[in-house]
Amino acid sequence: MSALSPTLAAAGRALLRALLTLVFVVGTVLPLWVAGLWIFEVSDYVGKGPADVWAHLVTDEDAGQTRSEAWSLLVKTLQDAALGFVAGMLAATALAGAIVLSRAVESAVLPMAMILRSVPLIALAPLIILLVGRGYAAVAVMSGIVVLFPALVSIVFGLRSHSAQMRDVVQVFGGSSWAVLRRVAFPSALPALFASVRISVPGAITGALLAEWLATGEGIGYAIVSAAARSQINQVWSLVVVITLASLVLYLLAQLVESVVLARFGQEAGRA
Template sequence: MTTTEAAAVTGPAAAPSGPGAEERISTRSAAGAIGRRIATSVITIVVSLVALCLLWVGLLRLFDVSAFVGKGPMDVFHYLFTAAPESGIRPTSLTAEAARDQAFSALGTTLVDAAIGFVTGMVFATVVAALFVLLKPVEVAFMPIAMLLRSVPLVAMAPVLLLIFGQGKVGIAAIAAIVVLFPALVNITLGLRSASPQALDVIRVNGGSALTAMLKVRIPSALPQFLASVRISVPGAIVGAMLAEWLSGFTGLGGVLSTYKGQGNYGGVWTVVVFAVVASIVLYAVAAVIETAVLAAWGPEAGRR
């Protein structure tokens, strides 16, 4: 048999076959999707930071902001790492090491506060969205409250929430959770209601309850919307936590920002802003990678090449 005849028999680049071949293809596809998402996220972070720095410097020059108030990217670098920066960049009583310690300590506090609020908001949104789908009266009763929370400015609502829940972790988490709640609630509800009618009919015909349909059909079909809600809610949780810290005390990025502003430490103010923006961008990218990994393994297109 000639080479041409053999190729005709076996076909072009014989595809993997046998037990485990489909699983190997699925694993390679998932790994490839995750790898592409990681590369895209890294490029996105770098491009975003460069673009923000250029925009930052350009706006300072465009509006001719005083050098005493408006600090640029290099000023923030000198604030954190230069032993003896130029006058006005960092208070003389504050060393570079102390400045870094304060900034990173405040960042850690804010991330903890934001994480508590994020998890609380996502859990509450998921439970309420499920109740909306299972029990129509719950949606009729709760949706006006959700709309009220969305329409009232958070700056006006935050002091009231701090009076109710206190100025500790619980109050800060409550404000961050409200920032997360509404967008996640809308997305997850739409995801639960987008389940295939044919799949729901199969559950119903076989005697399954609405709860069974929720667990076996609606929740898996809502996975993309849930993960999209996670991704877009991460920066919101950080903003909500910072606002609560600003109003409640002197801890976290929000509290330190308020303290620096009162002291006229504008180098510190810009440093806090940079930390908040970078943390939001990085965590958004991390959430995007997690979203890709989960959808590649369990999403609607899982295992497809």
């Protein structure tokens, strides 16, 4: 029970912090949203405020159908984002481990990763579609590319953050480089790993939106473009708000999980 109590306390503090962050962000964005439309004199036809979005999603006669459609689109986009997130994080973790183990791999992988990062995804999209088609593979590749580079850099930094003394202890007892990576480097890299998760969650959603627009023709990414083409401006703003709130909530959820896990491992690390 004594080991569990600090973890529960950390979870409570993290949950409170997440709720306060959510309230602060929403309370800050709404006035800025309204002020921006007023300052830049955006026409009522193009610029929709919070009241317009609320009416479109909640109080209009067809708001129930609108919410149902938005929910279906959101579920599809989150599925696509999850696919890209898992693909990108797995690739980043595997490549980071290989880079730490081998300088030759580092010399080969990092330049390629930087090239992928520097080339706009919209320019790579035709080639990706030609190679893997317009299905889930395209979503995984496009969204995974957005996740890969920042996660790779963060995880490599974390894997190299362990002390030389801890590495020497494993090697003195006959441990290989793989054992050092597994027993020392990865536990020490937990903060960096969770930092990359927090960064990658909104990145995966962005990649999924791009993949839906450029490749699959499904989800919120395509629905926003389609609604804009049909001059359904209320729908465009509403979908943007929905996916933005979903990104914020998922980011805060990742932050909450990070606080709980690190608090748990911190107790063990402190005793070590």
